[in-house]
Amino acid sequence: MYSLQIQPAMENSLSFLITGGCGYFGFRLASSLHKKGAKVTLFDTAPPTHEVPESIVFVQGDVRDYAQVEKAVTGVDCVFHIASYGMSGREQLNQQLIEAVNVQGTQNVLKACIEHGVSRLVYTSTFNVVFGGQVIENGDESLPYLPLHLHPDHYSRTKSLAEMAVLKANGTALISSSGVLRTCALRPAGIYGPGEQRHLPRIVSYIERGIFRFVYGKPSSLVEFVHVDNLVSAHELAAEALTVEKHHRSAGQAYFISDGRPVNNFEFFRPLVEGLGYPFPKLRLPVSLIYFVAFLTEMIHHLIGPFYNFQPLLTRTEVYKTGVTHYFSMNKAKADLGYEPQEHNLDEVVQWFRSRGHGKKPHSSFISRLFLDSLFIVAFVAVVLSFLPVVGS
Template sequence: MDLSFSVLITGGCGYFGYRLACTLQEKGARVTLLDTALPVQDLPKNVIFLQGDVRDYAQVERAVTNVDCVFHIASYGMSGREQLNWQLIEAVNVQGTQNVLKACVEHGVSRLVYTSTFNVVFGGQEIENGDESLPYLPLHLHPDHYSRTKSLAEMAVLKANGTVLQDGSGVLRTCALRSAGIYGPGEQRHLPRVVSYIEKGIFRFVYGKPNSLVEFVHVDNLVLAHILAAEALSAEKHHLSAGKAYFISDGQPVNNFEFFRPLVEGLGYSFPKLRLPVTLIYYIAFLIEMIHYVIGPFYNFQPLLTRTEVYKTGVTHYFSMAKAMSELGYKPHKYDLDEVVHWFKSRGHGRKVQSSGFGQFMLNVLFVTAFAAIILSFLPVSILLTLL
């Protein structure tokens, strides 16, 4: 595939964006990164960094000038305390996407690949081998604002497909890739949080059914899918992916906690034997969110879990990739967590001492919260719904 064209990656200094940039640059593309954060790694030759915010249209407009293809990755509110900042989530995910689409149309950008999520169709219900024929989850049923705004953004991106470009050069072609949870060496959003729980002695239990299945995607598989999707938007590929969404993962459904077993044991820790019901953990997460709502303005602590994270990790949901494989030619490579374990060990992680006092403190808090959650579970559903 000839990638000797100019691309813009929004959110390009994040883990996935940077990995995508490096691969595109190696294939001959001229790459520009737009991000609010400065690069934490050295940029490859001919990769340009622009510090900017997708919420600011003027900055987006400057970034898309003379660009052939946009990879719109930038988003906010995926996990942890970020999920509780509703205003910023709305501004980045919805308004930011509208700014990107507007700039593409006004400046003659012919292709846009949007990084979406499983969450646009999933809200806690079991899904086995679902496909792209599934409808969007009704907006009012989303358990978190991130998922709701990602749905709105994906809808806007796919609706914009076929919009006439103002410079008269043709139309905008768009597609969306619904990604599973990303992993790989150096991932900085989820894995460090998991490792911190392990090292602080907080990871003492698992939850959900042993046979519940979820999916993950290695960063390099996701990079591959994005490049194939961009290619499929081209005239040479007859715009095959235009106006479409695709589920992307490693194609290996696995129990969430069993997926992380090699990481836990590879760092020298014992895998938990205690298993708790999803309902109990959901109520605990609900209480933690309520506590954050009250004291968050004064102390923005990292929640142990949010309700959405409980669903995403404890309830079966996995999807067929038949469409991505047949239309994009996507064939995921097989990976494991060995390289992730090595990455953490090379940075000094691994079992050295007994669990910290902080870990014991958090366990005490957890048990108190669990007791309150049990009491909540006896409340009428109507009362809980008003609280939620």
């Protein structure tokens, strides 16, 4: 695997700040940099849940607060801006917080870097800046941003705005020192790996509660994933490619990052389902039906969310991301960064869950089965009614 190739003596002089550094990916990146001898500071709203080496500094703060960001970036050589909000589940429905973290938070990070002489910034973006439910096969970085009004969710829209701001800031003169700010953006696929806490536990909970009883979309639909260690490698390489030694090769550029192996979303998770002792669903439903159910769920959440902030089974964006073909070429990342994704599978993920007591249970929840059956009935009735003529028309 390609990695950050810097001599230890030089590495010791470098200092990295990771916003969102206590999350799954951020902490994994911090651990990798630390092993290479770098000075690492974690900036996050909550302390890390893992044991942190004494030489890694944790600073509790919020990217929405400029004073806190300004203090954290002081004396830093490179910032990895990972912090974001609203990627999945009910978080996607909190538009105000999404806007504040993803847009205003990124503006704060950029301003602090410029005012305090930080010369490099690597931004963690998303596939979603170009994808909004349309089929994309082997797309590359020449694809235009999806028009903002076409994004089906606020997270994707705000990540687009943030990425645009980051790339536009490339070449901006630094105020407190000579030189300019060099920036780049990485657009990762869905992240997986042992211990991932955002998506995989939710999927496993659906499996164990008997909710995962169907798949949807065409069997030929393809999406992509990226193992956390491949994503770590890509970020390290991108940061290195911003240096003068690498001729600022990645400056002002965006890169799609994945394992480079397009796969049907549900087939990707088959080893997890069967590895935990559950049968893989045989029922296949159309994307349009599941999208409609997701729409109804979001409307219900909008009405009762202020009183009961329940977790939607799926959001509309999640339906598109899992049921509609979209995958991208890694050629630019390989050419500019030297990125070479290593092959991984879900075996280590299955082992991680099994080691924590997950696996086939004797009986699935009656309430879960009743909830899902009721959901199907409501969706079916709604679809039927939508085809009936309107009285008086």
